[in-house]
Amino acid sequence: xxELPEVETTRRGIEPHVVGRTVTAVTIRDRRLRxxxxxxxxxRLQGARVLSTRRRAKYLxxxxxxxxxLVHLGMSGSLRLSSKNEEPRxxxxxxxVLESGLLLRYHDPRRFGSMHWLDDTSHVLxxxxxxxxxxxxxxxxxxxxxxxxxxxxxxxxxxxxKVVVGVGNIYANEALFIAGIRPDRAANNISKVRYELxxxxxxxxxxxxxxVGGTTLRDFVGGDGKAGYFAQSLQVYGRAGELCKxxxxxxxxxxxxxNRSTVFCxxxxx
DNA sequence: ATGACAACCTGTGGGC
DNA sequence: TGCCCACAGGTTGTCA
Numbered sequence: 001x002x003e004l005p006e007v008e009t010t011r012r013g014i015e016p017h018v019v020g021r022t023v024t025a026v027t028i029r030d031r032r033l034r035x036x037x038x039x040x041x042x043x044r045l046q047g048a049r050v051l052s053t054r055r056r057a058k059y060l061x062x063x064x065x066x067x068x069x070l071v072h073l074g075m076s077g078s079l080r081l082s083s084k085n086e087e088p089r090x091x092x093x094x095x096x097v098l099e100s101g102l103l104l105r106y107h108d109p110r111r112f113g114s115m116h117w118l119d120d121t122s123h124v125l126x127x128x129x130x131x132x133x134x135x136x137x138x139x140x141x142x143x144x145x146x147x148x149x150x151x152x153x154x155x156x157x158x159x160x161x162k163v164v165v166g167v168g169n170i171y172a173n174e175a176l177f178i179a180g181i182r183p184d185r186a187a188n189n190i191s192k193v194r195y196e197l198x199x200x201x202x203x204x205x206x207x208x209x210x211x212v213g214g215t216t217l218r219d220f221v222g223g224d225g226k227a228g229y230f231a232q233s234l235q236v237y238g239r240a241g242e243l244c245k246x247x248x249x250x251x252x253x254x255x256x257x258x259n260r261s262t263v264f265c266x267x268x269x270x
Numbered sequence: 271a272t273g274a275c276a277a278c279c280t281g282t283g284g285g286c
Numbered sequence: 287t288g289c290c291c292a293c294a295g296g297t298t299g300t301c302a
Contacts, residue, residue: 002295034278034297058296075296076280091280110279112296125297152273161297168295217295259275261293 002073004133004166005209006228007058010079013223015053017081017102018062022049025097029088034074034114037094044117045069045096057129057165067119070126074112080105080225130164133202138164140196147187147195154190155183155257158202167202169260170215170237175202177236177246182269183262184255208233236263244268 002010023045031037048064055061060079062069071079082105084097094106094115106115116123131137143157143164150157157163159172167175176183179201181194190198209215214228217238222228235245240254244265255262 006295032279072296074279075294077295108279109281110294110296112278112280114297150272156273159296170295215295258273260296 002058002077002214003168003171003209004055004058005171005206005230006214006222007060007073007166008055008210009214009222009228010073011053011055011060011223013226014079014081014104015223017100017223018050018098018104019052020050021098021100021102023047023096024099025095027095027097028093029095030093030111033093033108033111034072035116037115038117041115041117050098056126057132057161058168059126061118061121063121067117068121070114070116070118070123071106072114072125074108074110074114076110077106077108077113080107080223128162130160130162133164133166133206138199138203140192140199143199144192144195147190150187152187153184153257154181154187154198155262157187158198159260164202166206170234171202171205171209173237173263174235175205177264177269178205180269182266183257183264185270236265239263 026042026045028037028042044067048066051063051065053060053062058072060071073079081102084101084103088095091109092105092107096104146163147157155172155176158167175198179198181190181198209230212229213222213226215230216227217231236252239252240263241251244250244252244267247265247267250265250267252263253266
């Protein structure tokens, strides 16, 4: 489910309600996430006070004095604020209760997400990640250089977390459409000028999506429980067979790349 | 090193 | 209404 904008939306939603708060109780109903939740997580969290929240790639970090909680939402996860007397629903796997009476509730039907305790801020999952897409490190210069030795499709490159983090299937489709680049074009067959446009487009799409609270497809909600509105702005994702909004002449075509759905306009994207 | 692909798991929607 | 299959926002690990 969540790509970078959804994770950032979650972080911004919970931050004002968790920073400075102390954990008074932890309930774990199902430890079987992508990796089993370690046996000592409750003990680590108990009594700890939240210092700050951060995001790295699609990971959410909640920092305490004694370490950090590393959360990934996988495909179907959400982390939201809830009140103590709200009954847990199916797939509500973890509750982190704060002394304010609010609690952080982790919900994840498919259990592709994860939760790790970090004694310091390093973790193998965070090693070898590429630059943040919204940072200056992710530049046209960088992407152009990186792409020179890659003959795989450009969509594959921008979704490769070693190249740049946080660009998932929805926003990869959207950015390539806006930049007018065919998703199946070989990465090393795209000019510097077009990469300049692509990098700016990726940044713009992500920033815009964050501003409107992410993309709610089925039931994504941010930390504050509100749906995101970027779905209204989607140009190609989920619109295969419909008319292109730019040229209004051609139907959007769908292909599969690495078993992921790709939608593009054969007329506008070259 | 790169790339193709299976695996992890549940829910949903379409076709029959 | 029900059954079966394909597919869904992600990432890792394996094998060629």
